[in-house]
Amino acid sequence: MKLREIAHSRTGDKGNTSNISVIAYDSRHYPLLLAQVTAARVKAHFAGVVEGDVVRYELERIGALNFVMGRTLGGGVTRSLALDAHGKSLSSALLDLEIEAPPDKT
Amino acid sequence: MRTIRIGSGAGYSGDRIEPAVELAEQGDIDYLVFECLGERTVALAQQARMENPDLGYDPLLEERMRAVLPLCAAKGIKIVTNMGAANPEAAAKKTAEIARALGLSSLKIAAVIGDDVLEACKQGDLPILEFEGSIKGLGNRLISGNAYLGAEPMAQALSAGADVVITGRASDPALFLAPMIHAFGWTMDDWNLLGKGTVAGHLLECAGQITGGYFADPSYKDVAGLARLGFPIGEVGEDGSLVVTKVAGSGGAVTARTCKEQLLYEVHDPVRYLQPDVVADFSQVQIEEIAPDRVRVTGGGGTERTDTLKVSVGYLDSFIGEGQISYAGPGALARGRLALDIVRERLKLTGVAASELRFDLIGVDSLHGPQVSAHACEPYEVRVRVTGRTESLREAIRIGNEVETLYTNGPAGGGGAWKSAREVVAVASVLLPRELAKPQVRFVEAGR
Numbered sequence: 001m002k003l004r005e006i007a008h009s010r011t012g013d014k015g016n017t018s019n020i021s022v023i024a025y026d027s028r029h030y031p032l033l034l035a036q037v038t039a040a041r042v043k044a045h046f047a048g049v050v051e052g053d054v055v056r057y058e059l060e061r062i063g064a065l066n067f068v069m070g071r072t073l074g075g076g077v078t079r080s081l082a083l084d085a086h087g088k089s090l091s092s093a094l095l096d097l098e099i100e101a102p103p104d105k106t
Numbered sequence: 107m108r109t110i111r112i113g114s115g116a117g118y119s120g121d122r123i124e125p126a127v128e129l130a131e132q133g134d135i136d137y138l139v140f141e142c143l144g145e146r147t148v149a150l151a152q153q154a155r156m157e158n159p160d161l162g163y164d165p166l167l168e169e170r171m172r173a174v175l176p177l178c179a180a181k182g183i184k185i186v187t188n189m190g191a192a193n194p195e196a197a198a199k200k201t202a203e204i205a206r207a208l209g210l211s212s213l214k215i216a217a218v219i220g221d222d223v224l225e226a227c228k229q230g231d232l233p234i235l236e237f238e239g240s241i242k243g244l245g246n247r248l249i250s251g252n253a254y255l256g257a258e259p260m261a262q263a264l265s266a267g268a269d270v271v272i273t274g275r276a277s278d279p280a281l282f283l284a285p286m287i288h289a290f291g292w293t294m295d296d297w298n299l300l301g302k303g304t305v306a307g308h309l310l311e312c313a314g315q316i317t318g319g320y321f322a323d324p325s326y327k328d329v330a331g332l333a334r335l336g337f338p339i340g341e342v343g344e345d346g347s348l349v350v351t352k353v354a355g356s357g358g359a360v361t362a363r364t365c366k367e368q369l370l371y372e373v374h375d376p377v378r379y380l381q382p383d384v385v386a387d388f389s390q391v392q393i394e395e396i397a398p399d400r401v402r403v404t405g406g407g408g409t410e411r412t413d414t415l416k417v418s419v420g421y422l423d424s425f426i427g428e429g430q431i432s433y434a435g436p437g438a439l440a441r442g443r444l445a446l447d448i449v450r451e452r453l454k455l456t457g458v459a460a461s462e463l464r465f466d467l468i469g470v471d472s473l474h475g476p477q478v479s480a481h482a483c484e485p486y487e488v489r490v491r492v493t494g495r496t497e498s499l500r501e502a503i504r505i506g507n508e509v510e511t512l513y514t515n516g517p518a519g520g521g522g523a524w525k526s527a528r529e530v531v532a533v534a535s536v537l538l539p540r541e542l543a544k545p546q547v548r549f550v551e552a553g554r
Contacts, residue, residue, distance in 0.1 A: 008327060008363060010320065012372030015236050015535065021370035023363070048477035057376050061392050061405065062366045068374045074464075076236060078146045079423045079532040081464040081493040083472045088320075093474050 004095035007033060011091040017052075018072040018087040020094055023064040030063040036099050042067050045097055049090070067094075108344045110289045112282055112306075113183075114337050115174070116140040117313030119147060119164055123173050125314070125337040125356070130177040132353045133339050137285040138178060140170060140187035141278050141311045146533045148275050149420020151192035152250035153531070162193030163200065163272075171204045171270075179210045179269070186260060186281050190272040192250065194219055197272045198550040205552035213552040216268035218259045220545035221275040223417055223538055224251035232536035234419070241419065241536065249531060250420040253538055256382035256411075258294055259545040260284035266547065275418060277382050279307025282340065290344040300384035301408020302346025305391060308379070309350060309368050309403065313337045316350060316368040318358030331357020348403040349396070360399045369393070369403075382415055382540070384408040414537035423532035424461070424495045427502030429509020430468070431516075431523040434487035441517035442467045442488035445509075448516055449492050452508045459501050460494035467491070489522075495530075502527035 003022070006029040012019045022037055024030045043054040052070025059066065073087050074080030084090075113135040115126030119142040129135055142164050155162025164170075167189045178185055190197040198217035205213045228251075231242045241248065252275035261284040263271045271284070283303040286292060292299045309316055316338050318329035336356025341349040350360050369388060373379055379386040387407040394402045429449070433441040446465045453463065466472035468489035471479040492509050496502045506525025513523055 004326065008323070008367065010367040010371055012370070014372055014374070015533075017374070019370070019372065019374060021367060023366045023370075025363075046474075046478065048475040057374075057389075059370070059376055059389060059391075061390055062369065064366060064370060066370050066373060066376060075462075076532060076534075079495075079530050081426060081462060081495060083466060083468065083491060089473045093478055 001099055001101050002095065003037065003097040003099050006099065007095065009091035009095055011088050013073055013077050013086045016071055016073050016076045018069045018090055020067045020069070020091050021064055022067070022094065023062065027063040030060065032099065033065055034058065037065060037097065039067065041097065042094065045094065108290065110137065110285060110342055111135045112137045112139060112285055112310065112340045112342060114139055114141070114310040114313045116142050116170070117311065117315055118142065118144060119166060121313060123170060125335060126170065127173050127177065128353055128356060129337055129339065130174050130181070130183055135183055135339060137184050137186060138174060139281045139310070140185070140189060141281055142166070143188040143191055143275065145418060146420060146531055148192050148252045148418060149250045149531045149533060152420060155192045160196050163191045163197035164189035167197055167200060168204060171201050175205055175210060176208055179213055184264060184268070184285065185270040186284055188273045188276055188281060190217060190274045192274060194272050194274045195548060198548070201270055201272065202550045202552040211553040213269045214267050215270045215272065215550045215552060216263035216266070217548045217550065218255065218263060218271065218273040218276070218545055219548060220543060221252045221255050221273070223253045223543050226538060226542040227251040227417060227419065227536055230538070232538065235535045235537065237534065244421045247422040248419065249422065251417050253415040253417045253543040254382055255543065255545050256280050257283035257287055258383070259547055261287040263547045264288035268549070278311040279304045279381060280383060282307030282310055283383060286342055294383065297384050297408040297410055299346045301386040302406040303342070304379065304381050304384055304386035304408065305388060305403060305406030306340050306342050306348045309365060310338050310340045312368065312371065314358065315371065316364050317352050317360055318364055321364055321367060327363065329359055333357065346406065350401045350403060351399055360401050362393045362395050362401055365393045365401045365403065380412065382411065384411050413540055415540045415543055417536045417538045419534050419536055420531055421534065423530045424497065425499050425502040425527065425529050426493060426495055427505030427527045428491070428493040429506035429523065429525040430489055430491045431509055431512050431520045432487060432489045433517065433519055435519070438486065438488050439467070439470065439484050441519065442490050444517045445490045445512050445520065446492070448512065449508050453505065456504065456508070458494070458504045458508070460496050460505065462495040464493045499527055499529065
C-alpha cells in the first residue's frame with residue numbers, strides 16, 4: 001500500500017532546505033513509519049530533487065516523523081528557477097512511497 | 107488562572123481580510139495579530155523606501171487597518187503586526203492618520219524600530235550561512251539587513267499602553283509571545299514559559315494553516331467551508347497552557363491532525379527551534395481534541411536563548427527569464443519534448459548567456475523532476491516551461507522570446523505562449539551578536 005493510506009504530511013521551507021512531516025493517522029501505525037520510512041528511503045525517493053543530506057527526527061508523542069532535506073529548493077526559495085519554488089508539493093510525492101501493509105490492514 | 111485570547115488575522119501579506127474582521131467581531135479576542143512579512147519582503151520594501159521615504163511598509167496596511175480598527179477600538183482589542191516591513195514609523199504614522207479619519211483619536215500607536223542592522227552587518231563583515239562568502243562580498247548588490255527581533259520591545263510597547271504595535275522584522279512567534287509576556291508578566295529568562303508561548307505562536311502564526319487551510323485532500327482529509335475559512339484563536343493561560351479554536355460557524359476545522367501538521371511546519375530539529383527569545387522544544391508536545399474545533403496543546407518547553415540574532419540579508423542576485431507554451435491532444439507529450447529540444451538548441455545557437463537553465467513540462471515533471479515523475483501516465487495536455495538565470499535583463503528577455511517564437515517556428519498546435527523577465531532580489535542569512543541590535547519603541551498619537 002501507499003504511505004498515503006496511513007499517514008498525512010506537510011512541507012515547509014527555509015532557504016534551500018525543505019522539511020516534510022509524516023504523521024500517522026492512527027498512532028498504532030507509528031512503529032511502521034519508524035521501521036519503513038527511513039532517511040535513506042526518503043533520499044532515494046527524491047532522486048533528482050534532494051541534493052543534500054536527509055535527516056530524520058522522531059516525535060513519538062504525536063506519532064510523527066520530520067524529514068529535513070538539505071539542498072532541495074533550487075538554491076533557495078527566493079532565487080529558485082522552479083515552478084514550485086517553496087517545494088510545497090513535495091509532501092504529496094512522499095505519500096506515494098510504497099509501504100508493506102501492517103497485519104491489521106491486510 | 108488568567109487566560110488571554112489571541113486571534114491570528116493573517117498568515118502572509120496577501121491573506122484574506124474577512125476572517126480577521128470575523129475574529130474581531132465574534133472571536134471574543136483580546137489581541138489580534140497580523141503576520142504579513144515574508145522572507146524577502148523586507149528587501150523589496152527597502153527598495154520601495156529608497157524610492158519614497160514615506161513608503162516601505164506593507165501595501166495592504168491601509169486596507170487591513172480600515173477593516174479592523176473601528177471594531178478593535180470599540181472592543182479594546184490590541185493589534186500586533188509586522189506590517190511595518192522596512193518602515194515601521196511610516197506605517198505607524200499612516201495608521202494614526204487612518205485612526206483619526208475614522209474618529210478614533212484616542213488610539214495609541216507604537217512603532218518598534220531597530221531591526222535594520224545593515225550597518226552593523228557591514229562593519230562585522232559577517233559570513234553568509236547559505237553559501238561561501240561574506241557581507242562585503244555582496245558589494246553594492248546588498249540591499250538590506252534586518253534582524254529577527256524578539257518579543258520584548260513589542261511587550262514593552264503594550265505595557266506602555268499601545269493599542270497598536272507595528273514592527274518590521276521580528277520573529278513570527280514573537281508577535282504572539284509579546285501579548286503573553288505583557289499580560290502575564292513572564293520574565294525574559296523563564297525559558298520554559300517562553301518555550302510554551304513559542305509553541306503557541308508557531309501554531310497560530312500561519313493563520314488558516316491550522317484551521318484546515320493547506321490541509322484538505324479529498325476523501326482522505328476532507329475540510330468543509332474552505333471558501334469561508336475561519337482563522338484561529340489561541341486561548342493561552344498564564345502557565346503557558348494552550349487551546350486552539352476558531353469562531354463557531356466559520357469554515358474549516360481545528361483538529362489534532364491540523365495542529366500536528368502545523369506544529370512541524372518549517373521546523374528542523376524539534377528539540378532546538380531557534381528563536382530570538384528562547385530555544386523552544388517541540389519534541390514533547392502532546393495534542394488532544396477536547397471538543398469539536400477545540401484542541402489542547404501541552405508539553406512545550408524551552409532552553410536558554412543563543413547569543414546571536416538571525417539577520418535576513420537582501421541582495422540583488424540575478425535576473426530570471428521565462429517562457430511557456432502549451433500543446434494538447436494526441437502526441438502532446440512528444441510535441442512538448444520536441445519544443446524543449448528546439449529551445450535548448452536555440453539558446454545555444456543564439457548564445458544566450460545563462461548560468462543556469464531549467465526545462466520543464468508542466469503536467470508531467472515540472473514539480474518533482476523527471477526521476478520522481480518517471481512512472482506517470484501520458485497527459486491530455488502539457489505546458490512547456492523554460493527558465494534561466496542571467497546577469498542582465500536583456501539576456502533574460504531573450505529566453506522568453508525563444509519560447510514565444512515556437513508559435514511559428516516550433517511543433518504543431520502550440521498555444522497560449524507567455525513570457526516574463528524579472529530581477530531577482532534574494533535573501534541570505536547571517537548571525538549577528540545580539541547586543542548589536544538596539545530595538546526602540548516610538549509612539550505616535552492618533553490625536554495629533
